[in-house]
Amino acid sequence: MAGKKRCAYVPPAPAPASDADADANTEVAQQPERCKSRAVAFAGDCSLCEASFCSQHRYPEHHDCPNREAYLKLGQERFANKLMGEQTVARKIVAV
Numbered sequence: 001m002a003g004k005k006r007c008a009y010v011p012p013a014p015a016p017a018s019d020a021d022a023d024a025n026t027e028v029a030q031q032p033e034r035c036k037s038r039a040v041a042f043a044g045d046c047s048l049c050e051a052s053f054c055s056q057h058r059y060p061e062h063h064d065c066p067n068r069e070a071y072l073k074l075g076q077e078r079f080a081n082k083l084m085g086e087q088t089v090a091r092k093i094v095a096v
């Protein structure tokens, strides 16, 4: 039984404050707030980093996916091949 999944998106940590006024607020300010939305079943799963996200963050570019660059470099060709394969399969189904 999978429980309710939360969106795995964590915003990037804020830039470190300058030393001048860092002392007072450092501990409170450092914690980036996570997305509070519920992850979308299936469609919210990122195929690149295998985390689950809400509808807003499910695309790699929207959750700053750690695997996005590798995907852009290596994945496009493979993805294009995959799409072409799916089209071929679809055509066969239609033909039959």
Ligand SMILES: [Zn+2]
Binding pocket: 007, 008, 009, 035, 036, 037, 053, 054, 055, 056, 057
């Ligand atoms: Zn989210």
Ligand SMILES: [Zn+2]
Binding pocket: 046, 047, 048, 049, 050, 051, 060, 063, 065, 066, 067
């Ligand atoms: Zn991802």
